[in-house]
Amino acid sequence: MADTLTSQSAPGAAEDDRPIVWFDIDNTLYSASSNISHAMGTRIHAYFVNLGLSHQEASELHLKYYTQYGLALRGLTKHHDVDPLDFDRKCDGSLPLEEMISYDPELRKLIEDIDKSKVRIWGLTNAYRLHAERVLRILKLDDLFDGLVFCDYNVKNFVCKPEPEYYEMVAMALKQANVKDPSKCYFVDDNRKNVDAARALGWGHCVHFCEKGLEAMEGGKIKAIDDAREPAGMDYRPRFAQPFTLTEAIGLDVGVLTDEIARLQNSLKHLKDTQTILQSTLKEEGESPDPELKKAFEENQVVIGSQEERISILKMALAEKGVVAGSHYDPQPAAEPEVALSETNEDTEGVYLQKPVQACMLPGLSLSLIMDPTNKPKGPSPHYSLYQREVFKNGGQKGLLPNFSVHPEQLSDSVKAKLNDRGYFYVNSNAGLGWTDRANREAFYRWRIIPRMLVDTNTRDMTVDLFGHHLPAPIIFAPIGINKLYHTQGELVPAKIAGELGLPYCLSTAGSQPIEDVAKANEEGASKKTDSNSVYNFSGYREANATSPRFFQLYMGHDDEVTVSLLERAWKSGFDVCMLTVDTWQLGWRPTDVDIANYTFYYPGTVGNEVGASDPVFMRKYGKELEKDPGKWIDSSVWHGKAHSWEKIPWLIREWKRISKGRPFLLKGIQSVEDARKALELGCEGIVVSNHAGRQVDGAVGSLEILPDIVDAVGDKMKIIFDSGIRTGADVFKAIALGAHAVQVGRLYIWGMSHEGETGCRHVMKSLLADLDILMTVGGYQSLKDVNRSALRYNPSGVPPSVGQFAKL
Numbered sequence: 001m002a003d004t005l006t007s008q009s010a011p012g013a014a015e016d017d018r019p020i021v022w023f024d025i026d027n028t029l030y031s032a033s034s035n036i037s038h039a040m041g042t043r044i045h046a047y048f049v050n051l052g053l054s055h056q057e058a059s060e061l062h063l064k065y066y067t068q069y070g071l072a073l074r075g076l077t078k079h080h081d082v083d084p085l086d087f088d089r090k091c092d093g094s095l096p097l098e099e100m101i102s103y104d105p106e107l108r109k110l111i112e113d114i115d116k117s118k119v120r121i122w123g124l125t126n127a128y129r130l131h132a133e134r135v136l137r138i139l140k141l142d143d144l145f146d147g148l149v150f151c152d153y154n155v156k157n158f159v160c161k162p163e164p165e166y167y168e169m170v171a172m173a174l175k176q177a178n179v180k181d182p183s184k185c186y187f188v189d190d191n192r193k194n195v196d197a198a199r200a201l202g203w204g205h206c207v208h209f210c211e212k213g214l215e216a217m218e219g220g221k222i223k224a225i226d227d228a229r230e231p232a233g234m235d236y237r238p239r240f241a242q243p244f245t246l247t248e249a250i251g252l253d254v255g256v257l258t259d260e261i262a263r264l265q266n267s268l269k270h271l272k273d274t275q276t277i278l279q280s281t282l283k284e285e286g287e288s289p290d291p292e293l294k295k296a297f298e299e300n301q302v303v304i305g306s307q308e309e310r311i312s313i314l315k316m317a318l319a320e321k322g323v324v325a326g327s328h329y330d331p332q333p334a335a336e337p338e339v340a341l342s343e344t345n346e347d348t349e350g351v352y353l354q355k356p357v358q359a360c361m362l363p364g365l366s367l368s369l370i371m372d373p374t375n376k377p378k379g380p381s382p383h384y385s386l387y388q389r390e391v392f393k394n395g396g397q398k399g400l401l402p403n404f405s406v407h408p409e410q411l412s413d414s415v416k417a418k419l420n421d422r423g424y425f426y427v428n429s430n431a432g433l434g435w436t437d438r439a440n441r442e443a444f445y446r447w448r449i450i451p452r453m454l455v456d457t458n459t460r461d462m463t464v465d466l467f468g469h470h471l472p473a474p475i476i477f478a479p480i481g482i483n484k485l486y487h488t489q490g491e492l493v494p495a496k497i498a499g500e501l502g503l504p505y506c507l508s509t510a511g512s513q514p515i516e517d518v519a520k521a522n523e524e525g526a527s528k529k530t531d532s533n534s535v536y537n538f539s540g541y542r543e544a545n546a547t548s549p550r551f552f553q554l555y556m557g558h559d560d561e562v563t564v565s566l567l568e569r570a571w572k573s574g575f576d577v578c579m580l581t582v583d584t585w586q587l588g589w590r591p592t593d594v595d596i597a598n599y600t601f602y603y604p605g606t607v608g609n610e611v612g613a614s615d616p617v618f619m620r621k622y623g624k625e626l627e628k629d630p631g632k633w634i635d636s637s638v639w640h641g642k643a644h645s646w647e648k649i650p651w652l653i654r655e656w657k658r659i660s661k662g663r664p665f666l667l668k669g670i671q672s673v674e675d676a677r678k679a680l681e682l683g684c685e686g687i688v689v690s691n692h693a694g695r696q697v698d699g700a701v702g703s704l705e706i707l708p709d710i711v712d713a714v715g716d717k718m719k720i721i722f723d724s725g726i727r728t729g730a731d732v733f734k735a736i737a738l739g740a741h742a743v744q745v746g747r748l749y750i751w752g753m754s755h756e757g758e759t760g761c762r763h764v765m766k767s768l769l770a771d772l773d774i775l776m777t778v779g780g781y782q783s784l785k786d787v788n789r790s791a792l793r794y795n796p797s798g799v800p801p802s803v804g805q806f807a808k809l
Helices: 036-050 055-069 072-079 084-090 105-112 129-138 164-176 192-200 246-250 254-285 291-320 386-398 408-417 421-428 435-446 492-501 515-527 560-572 591-595 616-628 632-637 646-660 673-682 703-714 729-737 747-779
Strands: 020-023 120-124 147-151 186-189 205-208 215-218 221-224 365-368 447-449 464-466 469-471 475-477 505-508 550-554 577-581 665-670 686-689 719-722 742-745 792-794
Touching: 036 055, 036 072, 036 084, 055 072, 072 084, 129 147, 186 192, 192 205, 192 291, 246 291, 254 291, 386 747, 408 421, 408 747, 421 591, 421 747, 435 447, 435 703, 435 729, 447 729, 475 492, 475 505, 475 747, 492 505, 492 515, 492 747, 505 515, 515 550, 515 560, 550 560, 560 616, 560 646, 577 646, 616 632, 646 665, 646 673, 665 673, 665 719, 673 686, 673 703, 686 703, 703 719, 703 729, 729 742, 729 747, 742 747
Parallel strands: 020 120, 020 186, 120 147, 186 205, 475 742, 505 550, 550 577, 577 665, 665 686, 686 719, 719 742
Antiparallel strands: 147 365, 215 221, 447 792, 464 469
16 A cells, blocks of 8 residues: 555544535536636646647647546556656646635535534545645635545555545545445535446435536546536546456446346455455564465455456446445445554644544545644634645745745834835834833733643634624734825725734824725725634624724814814724824824934825815815915824813713714723723723833833733723734733733734735734734633733743844934
């Protein structure tokens, strides 16, 4: 036998006897109209040509191998010593699948409607695992499939559909899966021969998926799709010498066929009994077995293989006659020896085993539980950790590496080459000497995570409920102004990515795109269904039929009519949480900004006025002044330099509640217990514990330092969002452990979009989610809901070994 197929089951799977619904992957889970078969056929033809064949020879061999073996690659490996993994990389792996197929909500709903309490859903494909998993991931079906059987290209002489050996091996896989009666299984495939072969082996519910009127490429030839049964006897080539062909078997009477099947089954039983005795004797003789016994054992194996193949041919002949073989036709195979997978077995590395599982020898066919390579079933949160593997695969198989590092310190430094000084220092500058920014990072360093071992973290729960929003993770895109300094599309970029991830996007009053346009971008992202935003849901009322969480950060000027207009626009655009920033009505002293006069609003052709310039009330009252003074909007309505006091807050809360029909109101910039209590007293539903990322008061307390005190004071009475200094998944974990309900992330996504727009922003945020997910997995924490201070230890004298520097020229 060429290789080992190991069936790995989750705890309790041995008692799971639900039948399996098998789905073919290609041209079954997606339409042939995608033309993937055409693109694949073209690549396979080119592969033949690159072997030194003429185009005509390539076409002839392509068709011959496909007809003879069901897969052109089988012929290539058999007759041309081709590396199947090289073939896979150049053919399947090079397909631009993401451009050819996409998520189909109706298909997902169809699969979701299958009652999983009664059946399991598996894939059954001739493709290699990488291609099959990629298709399922693009179609957003990977979390719905319990397993996958695929052709293992690592194995010499692998088999594929419709070869009888393929289905015989699948039958052994069924046995491992505790399916005693294959006639109760279901099978859907677009290839009639595959369906007939499965039916011949007693699979009771076989469906031919046929898209009449479309075309597909088979064996390098384009043909119209129909459901006609082709004479299978013309194509089938047995592995062993047989006394008759499939065509000849089809010509026999049904009674003759069934009698011969019964005779062969009886013969097989005796042969296998003999093999068991011979195998036992050979094992006792150790390294010096009797040559005659060994020869007899090997000859018996050939006879067994030949007779099993003959039975398959006879059953295929029955299927051609329209007779479905029942379970009484199936030979009763001898019990497979149980192989206990112990800690010393390499196959068990990374697999959570509650009891021994069975391993069986199946050449050329591999069985794996999908889609998470570590065999983790679907849980409350997506397996964000798989993004790491996606990056690895893109590098290893396609040579595609990330264009920038997501290591926070390197990311902060590398973005300088992407931005002019004004853009770079606006996002990276800090107040004074940068000690508050340093205090933020040192606070994270002093809190240390205590890992826990032997915890079932095969699924993780990162979800959080916040103001009626059920979020896939406790991460909010923080409000940051003037995003056009970092990308021409400005706030439209992070708003769209937030929608894709189902995470809240908070728009700043100092934004460089109109409120309404940002809402549209966020909705566009949400319309692209992903594993992440599929978790999101909302219980409550909001405007604009919003399908993604949107918060609005307010800088409150001293013109109440303008303030009300901003709130009304935000509400009508689907922003349903108002967050008033109370620490930045005047910009802090930032030396690096002073050094280069970095106040973009005073420069010709300025950006940052878009929210005001699109506001009807502001433009009615101050439009002419704005034409003369580009700083009018920012100086009067954002960083106006005139302080508000607590007395103004009740009015603002009332106005927001009136406009939004009672939606939550928060204060951002709280750094003391006294202020937190005051916010609670005035009716705020939440606060954001923030020092504006160290950009306002130099030498202030680190935001994480004060978080535990504030949590102890009001954490059970209002929602607490943490802000300032989040860089990694560990940072998110620590803030949640110390009592925050969610965190805001700002500089990270700005750095990402500065590098590569949407792609960079998406990469950074998916990396952060993967970082947190992996930390929980290896750290032994299944749910963030159960994480508290007992998960941390405080080291009061801890100083980071490499202190991050504040921005400087």
